[in-house]
Amino acid sequence: KQEVTQIPAALSVPEGENLVLNCSFTDSAIYNLQWFRQDPGKGLTSLLLIQSSQREQTSGRLNASLDKSSGRSTLYIAASQPGDSATYLCAVRPSTSGTYKYIFGTGTRLKVLA
Amino acid sequence: EPEVTQTPSHQVTQMGQEVILRCVPISNHLYFYWYRQILGQKVEFLVSFYNNEISEKSEIFDDQFSVERPDGSNFTLKIRSTKLEDSAMYFCASNDHGGGYTFGSGTRLTVV
Numbered sequence: 001k002q003e004v005t006q007i008p009a010a011l012s013v014p015e016g017e018n019l020v021l022n023c024s025f026t027d028s029a030i031y032n033l034q035w036f037r038q039d040p041g042k043g044l045t046s047l048l049l050i051q052s053s054q055r056e057q058t059s060g061r062l063n064a065s066l067d068k069s070s071g072r073s074t075l076y077i078a079a080s081q082p083g084d085s086a087t088y089l090c091a092v093r094p095s096t097s098g099t100y101k102y103i104f105g106t107g108t109r110l111k112v113l114a
Numbered sequence: 115e116p117e118v119t120q121t122p123s124h125q126v127t128q129m130g131q132e133v134i135l136r137c138v139p140i141s142n143h144l145y146f147y148w149y150r151q152i153l154g155q156k157v158e159f160l161v162s163f164y165n166n167e168i169s170e171k172s173e174i175f176d177d178q179f180s181v182e183r184p185d186g187s188n189f190t191l192k193i194r195s196t197k198l199e200d201s202a203m204y205f206c207a208s209n210d211h212g213g214g215y216t217f218g219s220g221t222r223l224t225v226v
Binding site: 031032034036041042043044045046049051089091098099100101102103104105106107 | 120147155156158159169172213
């Protein structure tokens with residue numbers, strides 16, 4: 001059964017720092033992996049989608065990498081800003097035929113201090 | 115940018131009452147989903163819907179739950195007889211084949 005873990009659970013950094021959020025999954029048979037941002041009491045905003053054949057994706061100050069064989073993904077945030085404060089969720093879609101669901105991690109709650 | 119729209123944003127209902135949560139997925143998407151998130155817990159899969167039928171459901175999605183696409187745009191989740199433990203944020207999502215999800219902003223359901 002696929003399980004997704006995110007470390008750390010919470011992180012507080014001063015503005016301007018570069019930081020790395022970690023996601024690990026127990027079954028390497030995935031179709032893709034998606035990183036989301038969730039603001040308190042709000043919905044999920046897609047940040048980056050990495051297909052299983054890809055090693056990384058970039059969008060602005062965000063870079064996500066995928067090492068499928070070791071069951072890991074990292075989200076790198078450059079030059080963090082207070083507006084980056086949110087919970088970051090990692091979700092994997094298993095490559096099992098006929099399934100399109102995502103399995104979510106518990107998230108990393110990020111606070112960027114001004 | 116296309117959005118998934120959910121209504122209402124917040125619903126309060128009495129235990130035992132029926133509720134219907136509504137979603138308008140992105141128009142050219144073919145796959146639709148409901149997820150829920152109990153306060154402080156993980157986002158959990160409930161059900162996926164494709165070609166006018168349920169394609170997959172979780173063990174949470176028991177006989178109290180049902181989904182429907184009553185017309186070409188709406189996608190609904192019905193909870194027949196709500197329980198206190200159904201209190202959660204309910205998220206609708208959609209995608210096309212192989213693509214990532216787009217989520218709605220959620221409906222906060224409070225059962226009292």
